[in-house]
Amino acid sequence: MTDVQQPLDRLIDRRAFLARTAALATAATVGTVALPGLAGIASAAPSPASGPAVKFNPELDKGAAYNKPRESVMSDPTEWTLSEAAWMIRHNKIVPVELVQAYLDRIAAYDSTYQAFNLVTAEAALKAARQWANRPYRGPLHGIPLAIKDNYFTEGVLTTASSYLFQDFVPPYDATSVAKLTVQGGIVLGKTQMGPLATSRATLPNGQVTTINAWTPIDPSTNPGGSSTGTATAVAGRMATSGIGTQTGGSITAPSNAQNLTGIKPTMGRVSLAGIIPLTYSRDHPGPLARDAKDAAIMLMAMAGPDPADPRSQGLPPVPNLINAATPRYEGGNLRMRWKTRIGVLPGYADGTSETALARQAFLAKMAAIPECELVEVPLPDEWDLLTGSAFNNVRLPERSEPFMPYLRDDLRGFGVSVTSWLQGCLLDANGYVTGQRAKLLLLERILDQIFGSCDVVVQTGPVPFDIVGLPEIAFPIGFTGGGVPIGTILGGLPYAEDRLLSVVAAYQAVSDWHWQRPPNPPAAASAAARSAAAVPDRGRLTAEEVAELTQ
Amino acid sequence: MAPTPPTDDQLNTLIVAQLASLGIDLDQLPAGTVADPVTGSPGRDSVLASLRSFMRSTVPALAGYQMPTPDAGDPATAMALSQQPAPMLYPSISTEWRKP
Numbered sequence: 001m002t003d004v005q006q007p008l009d010r011l012i013d014r015r016a017f018l019a020r021t022a023a024l025a026t027a028a029t030v031g032t033v034a035l036p037g038l039a040g041i042a043s044a045a046p047s048p049a050s051g052p053a054v055k056f057n058p059e060l061d062k063g064a065a066y067n068k069p070r071e072s073v074m075s076d077p078t079e080w081t082l083s084e085a086a087w088m089i090r091h092n093k094i095v096p097v098e099l100v101q102a103y104l105d106r107i108a109a110y111d112s113t114y115q116a117f118n119l120v121t122a123e124a125a126l127k128a129a130r131q132w133a134n135r136p137y138r139g140p141l142h143g144i145p146l147a148i149k150d151n152y153f154t155e156g157v158l159t160t161a162s163s164y165l166f167q168d169f170v171p172p173y174d175a176t177s178v179a180k181l182t183v184q185g186g187i188v189l190g191k192t193q194m195g196p197l198a199t200s201r202a203t204l205p206n207g208q209v210t211t212i213n214a215w216t217p218i219d220p221s222t223n224p225g226g227s228s229t230g231t232a233t234a235v236a237g238r239m240a241t242s243g244i245g246t247q248t249g250g251s252i253t254a255p256s257n258a259q260n261l262t263g264i265k266p267t268m269g270r271v272s273l274a275g276i277i278p279l280t281y282s283r284d285h286p287g288p289l290a291r292d293a294k295d296a297a298i299m300l301m302a303m304a305g306p307d308p309a310d311p312r313s314q315g316l317p318p319v320p321n322l323i324n325a326a327t328p329r330y331e332g333g334n335l336r337m338r339w340k341t342r343i344g345v346l347p348g349y350a351d352g353t354s355e356t357a358l359a360r361q362a363f364l365a366k367m368a369a370i371p372e373c374e375l376v377e378v379p380l381p382d383e384w385d386l387l388t389g390s391a392f393n394n395v396r397l398p399e400r401s402e403p404f405m406p407y408l409r410d411d412l413r414g415f416g417v418s419v420t421s422w423l424q425g426c427l428l429d430a431n432g433y434v435t436g437q438r439a440k441l442l443l444l445e446r447i448l449d450q451i452f453g454s455c456d457v458v459v460q461t462g463p464v465p466f467d468i469v470g471l472p473e474i475a476f477p478i479g480f481t482g483g484g485v486p487i488g489t490i491l492g493g494l495p496y497a498e499d500r501l502l503s504v505v506a507a508y509q510a511v512s513d514w515h516w517q518r519p520p521n522p523p524a525a526a527s528a529a530a531r532s533a534a535a536v537p538d539r540g541r542l543t544a545e546e547v548a549e550l551t552q
Numbered sequence: 553m554a555p556t557p558p559t560d561d562q563l564n565t566l567i568v569a570q571l572a573s574l575g576i577d578l579d580q581l582p583a584g585t586v587a588d589p590v591t592g593s594p595g596r597d598s599v600l601a602s603l604r605s606f607m608r609s610t611v612p613a614l615a616g617y618q619m620p621t622p623d624a625g626d627p628a629t630a631m632a633l634s635q636q637p638a639p640m641l642y643p644s645i646s647t648e649w650r651k652p
Contacts, residue, residue, distance in 0.1 A: 164591065206592030269645045282641045316648055382620075391613035394606070405574065412580040417592035419581075420599060424606045426574055427567065432614030437639030439617065444643035470644035495644045544587060544594035548602060 054179045057302065061139035064327040065298055066090055070516075077102040078238040079518065082295040085241055086140035096129035096143025096187065099241075103145045103189060107239045113217050113522040115202075115210040116233035118150055119158055120190035128187045135185075140298050140323075142185030147234035147243030150191040151198055152178050152286075153275035157188075161277045162196045164205045164414045165407050175275025176310070177244060177286050177303045184302045189240050192230025196418040198246060198279040199551040200542055202229035205416035207547065209539035214259055215485055217522035220539040222485060225255030226550065231289050232259045236519060242290045242299050248279045249393070249551075250463035252287050253475035257488025260477045260517060262505060263289040264296045265463070267496050268470030269316050271300070272307030278403060280396040283467050292515045293476070293506040297326035300498060317496050325499035328510035335510050337372040338503035343491075344378035344455030359479035359487045360459075363508070370507055376455050381446035387439055388465040394428065395436025396468075401425030420548040444469040452494055457504055460490035474501040477514040486514075563604045 066087040073079035077099050080088065088094045104122050111117055125145065132143045148154060151161040153171035160166045174182065182188065193202035193211045201224055202211035213224035214237035224233055228245025232255030235243050245252045247265040256263030264287050271286045278284055288299030301322040307313045329338045343364075350360035367373050386392065401408065401422045404415075408426070412419055447469065451458050460466065466473050472493045479487040493501045509515050542550070558566065571578055578596055582588045585595040594602075619636050640646045 206590065208592075267644050268642050312642060312645060316645065386617075391610045394610040395614065409575040409577075412576070412578070413588055413591040413593040415593065417587075417594075419593055420602050423571065423576075423578075423599060423603060424610075426576065427570060427603060427606060427611070428614075429611065432611055434639050435614050435617055435619075437641060438619060438636055441637050441640040441643045441646070442619065444640075444647065448647075470642055495647050541592070544592065544598065545602070 053308075054176065054183050056138060056183055057180075057305075058139070059321060060141065060184060060298065060301055060323070061137075062321065062323050065140040065294075065323045067294065078106055080241070081291045082144055082242045082298055083140060085144060086142070086298075089143050090137070090140075096132045097126060099143060100125050100129040100145050100187060100189070103239055103241070106237070107189070110237060110522055111239060114212060114214060114233050114237050114239065116147070116192055116214075116230045116237060116239055117190040118160065118162070118193045118210075118230070121157060121188055122190075124157075125187050125189050128182075132185055132187070138183075138185035141181060141302055144186050144241050145189045146181060146186045147190065147192050147231045147240035148178060148188055149228050149231050149243070149245045150194050151246060151277040151279075152191075152244065153277075154178055154188060154191065157191065159191065159277070161198065162194050162202065162205055163418075164416055165197075165404075166277065167205075171275070173275065175286075176272040176307045178275070180305075181244070181299070181302050186302070189234075192228075192234055192243065194230055194245075195227030195251075195550075196416055196547070197277070198227040198248060198251060198284075199418045199421065200547045201226035201550070202233075203417070203542055205418075207417035207542040207544070209541065212539070213485070215519040217519075223258055225258035227251040228255050228263075228289060232256060232261055232263075235259075235261055235289055235291065238518065242288060242295050244286060244299065244303070245289050246276060246279070247285045247287060247463070247467065248283045248396070249467050252285070252289060253460075253463045253473055253488075253490050256289050256475035257477070257490070258486060260486035260488070260514065260519075261289050262292050262296045262474070262476045262509075262515060263287065264300055264474045264498060264501065265467070265472060266300060266304065266498050267316075267472045269310075269312040269314075270319070270472070270496065270498065271303045272305075272310040272313045274307055274309035278399075280399045281403075282399060283396055283470070285467070285470070292509055293326040293474075293502050294323070296474070296505075297322040297502050304498075320499045322499055322502055326502040326506045328506050329503075335370060335507060337370055337507055339456075339500065340372040340374075341457060341500065341504055342374045342376050342455040343367055343504070344451055344458035345375055346378060346451075346459060346461060347380060349459050349461060355479075355481045356487055360489060363478040363489060366511055367504075367508060370511065373504075373507070378451050378455055378458060381443070381450040383446075384465070387443045387446075388468060392436055392439055392443075393464055393468065394424065395433060395439075397421055397425030398428050398433055399425070417542060417544050417547050418551065420544055421551050440469055444471075447471070448494070456500060457491045457493050457497070460492045463490060466492045471495060472498050472501060474498075474505055476505045476508070477517075478512070479514060480517075486517075557608075560604060563607055564600055567600060567603050567607065 067083040069084040152175040211229045212220045213222045216222035231243035231245045234240040236259035252263040290296040304319045581596045585598045
């Protein structure tokens with residue numbers, strides 16, 4: 001034997017390392033030498049003052065991204081889905097400034113009732129629209145007006161997260177997601193109302209209810225879903241073509257379900273969290289709230305991918321073409337699943353005779369009738385209620401308090417109505433925190449083995465379990481209550497299975513029409529009353545106890 | 553023998569002391585149970601009641617959780633739990649990173 005295993009330091013290519021070091025030294029001296037690989041890292045790494053480096057993604061510009069508007073809505077640009085508006089712009093049937101103006105007109109007419117936005121950047125949006133009209137075509141987001149939740153950094157534009165703590169905060173750069181959307185041609189219409197620091201439904205920091213469910217404009221008590229409420233109401237109320245939110249414990253899926261939208265919460269890491277005010281760094285997920293699966297796919301594909309500014313987003317599988325995945329597949333004129341799919345049905349999901357149960361039964365029956373779709377009963381994993389229940393969900397709380405310690409020391413009242421969970425986070429001992437981290441892995445492995453051992457996607461009765469472990473979920477409409485309030489449901493998937501989830505919802509939306517329904521405009525009286533501050537009826541105020549109860 | 557559960561007063565002292573050790577003064581909140589009329593911040597007594605509930609529910613529930621015995625072995629030999637899976641902050645990401 002001549003070979004003796006070398007220690008690891010002998011296995012590193014020291015010559016290449018030294019060569020790179022020498023080249024770097026030269027570059028530092030001369031300042032003009034391009035270094036493949038190294039130069040890219042240097043330019044992509046954001047500094048707090050410069051923001052993320054993002055690039056135009058030509059993969060978005062696929063034929064499947066464009067749909068000619070339905071005849072029934074051809075005359076109203078605010079009725080178009082994103083893919084329909086994209087078709088109209090691509091075919092020069094409308095210019096971006098006309099589309100933006102149509103939305104600004106609706107905002108002017110109705111947002112005093114909806115209160116979906118806390119800031120409308122009308123002039124900047126019109127300016128951007130005029131600029132995009134004279135630039136090379138960028139794909140389906142070219143000239144598309146978007147609503148941005150107010151916890152995403154927007155360069156030069158107030159970003160409050162509905163909190164006293166950030167009431168004067170003007171970020172010096174865009175969040176990576178915002179930068180990615182705008183480099184593709186998206187136009188920011190404004191920032192949307194949200195629950196304080198992404199807790200509860202949208203309110204002012206003191207708990208005063210602001211945003212209403214677009215489906216019940218004369219009943220502010222109807223839950224619009226939180227905490228991405230404003231984005232949901234903006235899209236449902238046809239005040240933006242699409243929008244983005246964040247989810248830590250249901251904040252994309254809940255408002256999507258409440259307002260007849262299709263929202264996708266991607267796998268943890270699939271979308272960068274850089275430039276987003278954090279709530280819980282191991283569980284925050286950025287994602288779109290859209291009108292249907294195709295729109296959600298376009299938005300998510302623009303947002304997704306590795307970001308040097310967020311290590312959670314790196315070392316993951318490449319982003320597949322989600323737009324194709326969200327395109328219904330037909331053979332001989334007959335709809336089929338894009339991929340053969342087994343839908344797991346958890347115990348009790350569709351039991352009973354409530355409106356929700358009946359809608360769930362009808363949804364499952366529709367899916368079962370699509371060729372290559374199979375329903376399978378799956379069990380709840382061992383200790384499901386315990387591992388997804390309150391105590392183990394609370395493991396997230398120290399992640400909430402630790403980054404905010406200076407604020408907690410300075411003035412507790414700065415947290416307004418949502419202070420309680422930050423104080424709870426200060427009290428959870430490290431022993432329990434570590435136990436909780438171990439339990440998350442145990443829960444994930446049980447989900448993978450005991451649920452996904454026999455199915456490809458699974459219905460959800462709540463968003464929290466998959467938020468705890470970072471798995472993807474998609475929310476979409478499946479009906480209405482007798483009172484005209486939307487009913488939605490949630491499907492969960494394997495890690496990085498956003499394409500599969502979108503394909504299932506696209507197939508369902510090809511055989512259902514819930515997602516085409518739009519809420520009626522607010523009655524003129526409601527809008528007029530809302531415009532008069534003195535006449536605005538009190539929408540109520542959430543107490544700290546209620547916020548603690550609602551907070552995920 | 554199990555220790556006697558703490559009383560409300562003992563828990564209040566613990567909570568106030570723990571927060572004070574972090575530099576947080578609970579007295580910044582309004583006294584009593586009435587919320588601050590401007591900011592909506594809850595009254596101190598309301599917060600203390602909520603924090604006591606947290607200390608009596610979440611903290612012992614997590615501390616008392618027994619991870620399952622590896623490979624269905626003898627529970628008696630697993631009491632030390634020295635071979636538990638490593639804690640994971642991001643389990644879905646770690647699943648991808650752990651692939652061969």
